[in-house]
Amino acid sequence: MSRVYFSCWRDEFIDNRGKPADEWTESSFNFPEHYNVDKKSKAFIGWDGFAIFEEGVDVVRLATEYAAQYQEYSEACGRCAPGRWGGRILYDLFDKIARGEGEVSDLEHLKEVSRTMMETSKCEIGRTVPKPLLDIMKYFQDEILELINDKKPSPDYDKKCDYIAKVTAPCMDACPSHVDIPAYIEGVRDLRFDDSLQATRKTMPLAHTCGRVCPHPCEDACRRTNLDEPISIMELKRLGADFEDDHGLYWLHPKKQKPLTDKKVAIIGAGPAGLAGAYYLALEGIRCDIFEELPVLGGEVAVGVPEYRMPVEKYNKDIEAVKSLDGVNIYTNTRVDADMMRKFEKEYDAILIATGTRISKKVRAKNEREEIKGYWPAIKFLDEINLYVKYGIGEPVDLTGKTVVCVGGGFTSMDVVRCSVRANAKKVIMLYRRDEATIIRNTTYEEYHEAVEEGVEFIFYSAVEEIITDENDQLKKLKINRFELVPDPNGGRPQLVKIEGADFEIECDYLIPAVSQSADLSHLPEEWEIELTSWGTIKTDGKTYMSSRKGVFAAGDCEYGPMTIVNAVGQAKRAASVMARYVLTGEVTLTDEEIMEDHLRALKVYDKKEKIKGWLPGLPRAVSEKLTVEERKDNNKEVNLGLTQEQAIAEAERCMRCYYIAMVAV
Numbered sequence: 001m002s003r004v005y006f007s008c009w010r011d012e013f014i015d016n017r018g019k020p021a022d023e024w025t026e027s028s029f030n031f032p033e034h035y036n037v038d039k040k041s042k043a044f045i046g047w048d049g050f051a052i053f054e055e056g057v058d059v060v061r062l063a064t065e066y067a068a069q070y071q072e073y074s075e076a077c078g079r080c081a082p083g084r085w086g087g088r089i090l091y092d093l094f095d096k097i098a099r100g101e102g103e104v105s106d107l108e109h110l111k112e113v114s115r116t117m118m119e120t121s122k123c124e125i126g127r128t129v130p131k132p133l134l135d136i137m138k139y140f141q142d143e144i145l146e147l148i149n150d151k152k153p154s155p156d157y158d159k160k161c162d163y164i165a166k167v168t169a170p171c172m173d174a175c176p177s178h179v180d181i182p183a184y185i186e187g188v189r190d191l192r193f194d195d196s197l198q199a200t201r202k203t204m205p206l207a208h209t210c211g212r213v214c215p216h217p218c219e220d221a222c223r224r225t226n227l228d229e230p231i232s233i234m235e236l237k238r239l240g241a242d243f244e245d246d247h248g249l250y251w252l253h254p255k256k257q258k259p260l261t262d263k264k265v266a267i268i269g270a271g272p273a274g275l276a277g278a279y280y281l282a283l284e285g286i287r288c289d290i291f292e293e294l295p296v297l298g299g300e301v302a303v304g305v306p307e308y309r310m311p312v313e314k315y316n317k318d319i320e321a322v323k324s325l326d327g328v329n330i331y332t333n334t335r336v337d338a339d340m341m342r343k344f345e346k347e348y349d350a351i352l353i354a355t356g357t358r359i360s361k362k363v364r365a366k367n368e369r370e371e372i373k374g375y376w377p378a379i380k381f382l383d384e385i386n387l388y389v390k391y392g393i394g395e396p397v398d399l400t401g402k403t404v405v406c407v408g409g410g411f412t413s414m415d416v417v418r419c420s421v422r423a424n425a426k427k428v429i430m431l432y433r434r435d436e437a438t439i440i441r442n443t444t445y446e447e448y449h450e451a452v453e454e455g456v457e458f459i460f461y462s463a464v465e466e467i468i469t470d471e472n473d474q475l476k477k478l479k480i481n482r483f484e485l486v487p488d489p490n491g492g493r494p495q496l497v498k499i500e501g502a503d504f505e506i507e508c509d510y511l512i513p514a515v516s517q518s519a520d521l522s523h524l525p526e527e528w529e530i531e532l533t534s535w536g537t538i539k540t541d542g543k544t545y546m547s548s549r550k551g552v553f554a555a556g557d558c559e560y561g562p563m564t565i566v567n568a569v570g571q572a573k574r575a576a577s578v579m580a581r582y583v584l585t586g587e588v589t590l591t592d593e594e595i596m597e598d599h600l601r602a603l604k605v606y607d608k609k610e611k612i613k614g615w616l617p618g619l620p621r622a623v624s625e626k627l628t629v630e631e632r633k634d635n636n637k638e639v640n641l642g643l644t645q646e647q648a649i650a651e652a653e654r655c656m657r658c659y660y661i662a663m664v665a666v
Contacts, residue, residue, distance in 0.1 A: 083126030123657035170606035174221035176570035189652035197240030211238025271299020273556025374475030378514035408514030
C-alpha cells in the first residue's frame with residue numbers, strides 16, 4: 001500500500017486532488033513513496049503510468065525529464081525511426097513547454113507522436129515511454145495549457161531536482177542477479193556472442209554454470225508467455241560462454257579491471273557466492289583472498305551438482321575467469337575457525353562469509369540416527385559421487401542391486417536420485433510430501449521429467465514415519481505415511497492431513513535425506529555475537545548484506561538458507577558493490593541503481609494479466625537436443641546438448657526486447 005496524491009498506474013486510478021490529506025485513498029501498489037531512509041519521493045513515473053506522492057509536483061518537468069531519459073537511451077539504440085526520432089520530439093516539445101515557450105499545437109503534436117510510437121516502435125521501450133506522457137497530458141491538461149497560454153516556465157524548471165532513472169525488463173527484474181537479459185539475447189541474434197557474454201558478466205560471472213543449471217525464474221516473468229511460450233532464456237545464456245571457450249577468447253570481462261589498491265578482503269568459501277564476490281571486488285581493484293575447506297574450488301556446485309548437468313570443465317572455465325583477475329588468491333583445504341576469523345578481522349579491511357549450507361537436515365522420523373548403516377545424508381552422498389566422477393578423488397559409488405529411497409523435493413534430491421540411477425541402483429524412489437506440480441516449481445519441468453524417464457519412482461503425499469533396522473543397526477525398511485490435501489472450510493490454504501490406515505512399508509538399502517540443509521557457523525567467534533535468523537543463518541538487512549558486526553558481510557546460502565546459484569550470485573554481487581565502497585570510504589551505502597532495483601522488485605515489473613498486442617503469436621519455443629535415456633542413464637555425459645546456431649537465432653528473434661524505463665523524482 002502506498003499513500004498517493006494521484007495515481008494512474010496499470011488498472012488503478014486514484015485522484016485525491018482537492019481532498020484533505022487524511023481522506024486520501026491509498027494505492028494497492030508498492031510505489032517507492034520513500035526513496036531511501038533520508039529521502040522522500042515526490043513522484044514515480046514508468047512504463048504503465050505514474051504516481052504523485054505530494055501536492056505541487058511539477059508534472060511538466062517530470063514529463064520532460066522522463067522524455068530526456070528515453071532520448072538518451074533511444075540515441076544509443078537507434079534501431080527504429082519511431083523510437084529514435086519520436087524520442088527526440090517528445091523531449092524537445094516537453095522542454096519547450098516547460099521553458100514557457102510552448103504552443104497549443106505542440107500539445108497535439110506530442111499526442112500524435114506518442115500514439116505513433118506506441119503503435120510502430122520495434123521494441124517495448126519505444127511503445128511504453130509515451131504511455132505515462134499521454135496520461136500526464138490527459139489528467140493534467142489544464143496545468144499544461146496554463147503554462148502555454150501564460151508563456152511561463154513550469155514551477156521547477158530552473159530548480160535543482162533529482163530525477164533518478166533505471167532501465168529494467170520483466171525478466172531482468174525476476175532474475176536475482178538482474179542480468180541484462182535482452183542485451184545478451186540481442187548479442188545472440190546479431191551473432192555477437194562476445195557482446196552477449198559481456199552483457200551477462202556485468203552481473204553474472206558464472207555464465208557457463210547459470211547457462212546450464214539455473215532454475216530460470218526469468219522465464220516465469222517473460223512477457224512472451226502472455227503471447228505463446230517464454231523465451232529459452234537460460235539456454236541462450238550459455239552460448240556466449242561456450243563461444244569464448246571454443247574460440248579461446250580469454251577473458252571477455254565486462255569492463256577493464258581497475259588498478260589494485262592496498263585494500264583487501266577475506267572471503268570464506270569458494271562457491272558461487274564467494275567466487276562472484278571476489279570477481280566484482282577484484283574488478284574494482286580490491287585484493288581478495290578466498291579460503292575454501294574442500295580440496296577443490298566451486299563449493300556445492302563442484303561437489304553437489306552432477307557432471308551430467310554441469311560438466312566440471314565448463315564450471316572450471318567460470319572459476320578461471322575469476323582467477324584471471326589480478327589480486328585474487330585462493331587457498332583450498334583450509335577450514336577457517338574462530339581464531340582465523342579474529343585474525344582476518346585485524347588483517348583485512350572486510351570479510352565476506354559465503355560458506356553455504358552443507359549440513360543435511362533430518363527427515364524427523366522415529367529411530368533416525370546418522371549411525372544407522374544405510375543412512376546417507378544427501379550432501380555426503382553427493383560429495384562422494386562427484387569428487388570421484390569429476391576429480392578422481394576417493395572411490396566410485398556402486399549401488400548395483402541396491403534400493404535407494406530419497407526424501408526431498410528440490411534440486412538436491414533430484415541430483416541424488418539421478419546420480420543413484422547412474423550408480424546402477426536396482427530401484428530408486430523419491431518420497432515427497434506435496435504433489436507433482438510443486439516439485440516441478442521447486443526444480444524445473446525438464447529436471448523432473450528427465451528423472452521420470454530414467455526410471456525414478458515418485459511417491460507423492462508421503463513421508464517417512466519410522467526407520468526400521470535389524471540387530472546390527474542395518475537399515476532394512478521404512479514405514480511410510482500417506483497424506484491428502486483437505487480444503488480449508490474458511491477458504492484458507494488446504495491442509496496436509498494423514499490418511500489413517502494407509503501406511504505402508506518399503507524395503508530398502510539406503511535412505512538419503514535431502515529435505516534441506518543448514519549452515520555450519522562454528523567458525524564465528526562467540527564474542528562477536530553476530531545476529532542469526534530463526535533459520536540459523538547470518539542475519540543481514542537483505543540489501544547491503546552487512547551482518548550485525550561492522551565490516552563482516554554474508555551472502556549466499558549461509559545468509560538466506562538453501563537457495564539457487566543465481567540467488568547466491570545476486571547477493572554476492574550486491575555485497576561486493578557495497579564492500580568496495582565500504583573499504584574505500586568506510587560508508588555502507590547503496591547506489592541509485594541498487595536502490596531502484598529494490599523498489600522495482602517491490603512494485604513487480606511483470607504483469608501476468610497483460611494482453612500482448614502487436615507481435616506475431618504462435619512462434620514455437622526452441623527445444624535443444626537431449627541425450628536419449630539409453631544414451632545417458634549409465635554415464636555422466638552432459639544431457640543437454642544446447643541449441644544449434646539456427647535454433648538460437650530463431651529463439652533470440654522471438655524476444656520482444658521488453659525494456660522499460662522507471663524514474664523517481666526526489
